[in-house]
Amino acid sequence: MDRNTSERQQVYAWGRLQPRAHVIVPAAFADEMVAAIRASDKRPLLCRGLGRSYGDVALNGGGYLLDTARADHFLTADWETGVVRAEAGLSFDALLRVCVPRGWFLPVTPGTKFVTLGGAVANDVHGKNQESAGTIGCHVRRIGLARSTGEMLDLSVDSPLFAATVGGLGLTGVIVWVELKLLPIRSATMDVETLAMARLDDFFRLSAESADWPYTVAWVDSLARGPSLGRGLFMRGRHADAGALTPHGRKQIAVPHVARHLLNRGTIALFNYFYRTRPWATGRGTMHYEPFFYPLDSLSDWNRLYGRRGFFQHQSVVPMKNAPETLRSLLELSAEGGEPSFLTVLKVLGDRPSPGLLSFPKSGVTLALDLANRGDGTRRLLDRMTDVVVAAAGRLYPAKDATMSGEAFRAGYPQWRQLEEQRDPALMSDFWRRVAADAA
Amino acid sequence: MSTDLVVILGATSAIAQAYARRRAAAGVRFVLAGRREERLKVVAADLVTRGAASAEPLLMDLSAIGAIESAVETIHARFGPPQEIVLAYGILGEQTVLERDVAAAQAALDVNFTSAALWQLAFLKGREATQPLTTIVIGSVAGDRGRRTNFIYGAAKAGIDIFVQGLAHAYAGTPARFVLVKPGFVDTPMTAGFVKSGPLWSTPDRVATDIERAVRRGARVVYTPWFWRPIMAVIRRLPWFVFRRLKI
Numbered sequence: 001m002d003r004n005t006s007e008r009q010q011v012y013a014w015g016r017l018q019p020r021a022h023v024i025v026p027a028a029f030a031d032e033m034v035a036a037i038r039a040s041d042k043r044p045l046l047c048r049g050l051g052r053s054y055g056d057v058a059l060n061g062g063g064y065l066l067d068t069a070r071a072d073h074f075l076t077a078d079w080e081t082g083v084v085r086a087e088a089g090l091s092f093d094a095l096l097r098v099c100v101p102r103g104w105f106l107p108v109t110p111g112t113k114f115v116t117l118g119g120a121v122a123n124d125v126h127g128k129n130q131e132s133a134g135t136i137g138c139h140v141r142r143i144g145l146a147r148s149t150g151e152m153l154d155l156s157v158d159s160p161l162f163a164a165t166v167g168g169l170g171l172t173g174v175i176v177w178v179e180l181k182l183l184p185i186r187s188a189t190m191d192v193e194t195l196a197m198a199r200l201d202d203f204f205r206l207s208a209e210s211a212d213w214p215y216t217v218a219w220v221d222s223l224a225r226g227p228s229l230g231r232g233l234f235m236r237g238r239h240a241d242a243g244a245l246t247p248h249g250r251k252q253i254a255v256p257h258v259a260r261h262l263l264n265r266g267t268i269a270l271f272n273y274f275y276r277t278r279p280w281a282t283g284r285g286t287m288h289y290e291p292f293f294y295p296l297d298s299l300s301d302w303n304r305l306y307g308r309r310g311f312f313q314h315q316s317v318v319p320m321k322n323a324p325e326t327l328r329s330l331l332e333l334s335a336e337g338g339e340p341s342f343l344t345v346l347k348v349l350g351d352r353p354s355p356g357l358l359s360f361p362k363s364g365v366t367l368a369l370d371l372a373n374r375g376d377g378t379r380r381l382l383d384r385m386t387d388v389v390v391a392a393a394g395r396l397y398p399a400k401d402a403t404m405s406g407e408a409f410r411a412g413y414p415q416w417r418q419l420e421e422q423r424d425p426a427l428m429s430d431f432w433r434r435v436a437a438d439a440a
Numbered sequence: 441m442s443t444d445l446v447v448i449l450g451a452t453s454a455i456a457q458a459y460a461r462r463r464a465a466a467g468v469r470f471v472l473a474g475r476r477e478e479r480l481k482v483v484a485a486d487l488v489t490r491g492a493a494s495a496e497p498l499l500m501d502l503s504a505i506g507a508i509e510s511a512v513e514t515i516h517a518r519f520g521p522p523q524e525i526v527l528a529y530g531i532l533g534e535q536t537v538l539e540r541d542v543a544a545a546q547a548a549l550d551v552n553f554t555s556a557a558l559w560q561l562a563f564l565k566g567r568e569a570t571q572p573l574t575t576i577v578i579g580s581v582a583g584d585r586g587r588r589t590n591f592i593y594g595a596a597k598a599g600i601d602i603f604v605q606g607l608a609h610a611y612a613g614t615p616a617r618f619v620l621v622k623p624g625f626v627d628t629p630m631t632a633g634f635v636k637s638g639p640l641w642s643t644p645d646r647v648a649t650d651i652e653r654a655v656r657r658g659a660r661v662v663y664t665p666w667f668w669r670p671i672m673a674v675i676r677r678l679p680w681f682v683f684r685r686l687k688i
Contacts, residue, residue: 028454029479070454073482074489084489098490 049116055402088118167356200230450529
């Protein structure tokens with residue numbers, strides 16, 4: 001064992017495209033997070049939680065990465081009102097284990113529970129209930145933010161810095177703690193209904209018919225072309241009234257680190273066929289919240305399935321009036337690109353506003369799809385898809401993006417300059433350098 | 441009926457916290473001893489939120505040998521007899537520095553061996569003969585063979601190994617039990633500064649899972665993760681002419 005305090009370490013984002021060298025600063029308690037930003041020198045700092053951001057919002061090549069995942073203490077919890085305050089490193093996984101038996105659930109959750117509170121707020125994550133519940137930022141009461149000036153701020157919802165911090169990509173300061181209002185539940189079980197979609201129109205029809213289902217999402221078979229474009233499964237769910245308040249288990253199947261591109265046209269075609277046509281695919285039933293919200297969490301390191309060169313994720317939102325046409329072009333483009341997407345997801349987003357300045361969701365339809373990295377060809381395809389999105393008055397999700405141009409970002413997020421003004425000068429990310437810093 | 445009392449010495453350590461969080465779910469009471477008041481309070485609030493019946497910080501320098509007996513008396517007087525004691529504090533130190541700084545080496549030995557041994561004696565002295573007591577001691581694979589890169593830390597951990605073996609022998613057939621935990625490389629603040637990649641690195645949560653299982657099964661020694669047992673068996677048996685050439 002050799003000491004390597006000053007030596008840099010190569011760090012990947014979730015997409016595993018290109019590792020970048022960082023000096024890692026571990027923080028196990030709030031006071032260490034505060035100390036880290038106060039001590040920051042010329043090299044910029046960035047917080048990193050569980051590393052589930054796909055592109056480069058959580059990378060800071062050549063700088064410091066403040067590893068906050070161990071600063072994960074509950075600070076206060078009121079189980080009567082469901083208000084919990086915890087350090088930013090607390091994972092949704094750990095929070096669920098504690099709050100579910102007490103009859104509370106996350107008000108908003110993304111498709112993995114391996115995210116931290118701090119990362120969820122910094123990216124203002126959304127979930128299957130976005131239409132009714134908005135983003136996680138809609139349920140945050142207060143934020144503890146440390147600035148490089150030495151201040152430790154207690155931000156309430158009406159503070160301008162609160163708005164900049166929600167969806168602020170970790171650039172306004174070090175998020176030390178978060179106070180969140182949870183959602184009451186009577187059971188850990190979900191009532192679920194899955195319906196077949198034969199074409200894209202079915203997605204719009206079923207979305208419109210699902211107003212009394214808080215959770216909706218659609219899986220699309222990326223290999224379907226022509227008249228069956230948009231074929232797939234529409235899933236909707238709600239928390240059941242009866243059942244035990246049992247939290248999820250710990251079982252995970254590990255993806256071997258030697259895995260070499262197990263996801264290719266053949267395996268995906270096979271998977272999609274069986275996934276869509278298995279007899280029990282459609283119908284009504286109940287299931288535990290874990291497979292409903294987190295189907296991929298049972299495979300640890302599933303991002304290695306795309307092989308050594310990593311993968312991209314495109315997630316965009318376009319306004320409803322442009323959605324049918326735009327989605328068709330995006331799905332056709334990605335199907336032409338040679339490599340099919342393993343996980344293609346569609347969801348209608350509502351107009352509940354987030355307090356966040358740079359929040360991704362807006363009223364319309366969001367599409368998310370993965371593309372294995374095949375080099376320049378894949379990047380050109382992603383650029384063309386970005387152009388289609390921007391032309392349709394849409395925008396891309398920074399937490400997923402690795403390729404969009406500064407122009408595309410600034411067109412989608414005209415408020416970006418306000419974040420740049422509120423950014424703590426000690427903080428920077430590779431993403432911000434790519435899309436904003438040069439234009440500022 | 442009052443719930444079990446668990447005394448954790450070095451309660452802000454990563455392994456201790458991971459283990460305590462698992463015990464908290466069972467609704468036990470904690471006494472959390474350590475040096476840093478603010479952090480002890482944070483850990484206490486965290487454990488209560490996770491289900492502990494109570495968690496009381498006990499502010500003290502755990503290596504202050506002269507204060508050990510009175511601290512144990514205080515714990516007995518305030519909280520009653522503990523059912524479980526976890527010795528989780530320690531310092532790794534930089535071997536090259538310790539070799540040249542005799543006072544620092546003494547401090548490392550006092551922290552990692554002398555005080556740890558005396559805490560156990562003090563708790564056993566105050567124990568009623570019929571009272572069940574499980575003592576969990578965090579040792580290290582470093583105690584299995586003297587190596588150039590960390591033999592001062594390793595010698596202290598080896599001493600604790602023999603000490604706990606002896607106690608287990610002395611108390612065999614009584615309700616006093618002893619578990620010696622030997623973690624390998626664990627990603628904790630203690631090892632900040634090491635490059636933590638590769639299959640040999642483990643997490644505090646993994647170690648805590650193994651401790652919990654060892655306590656449940658009544659194991660006396662637990663290597664965590666398990667593969668350190670065969671690795672250290674090989675390292676202990678390497679002939680000297682091979683071992684002396686190794687830069688480990």
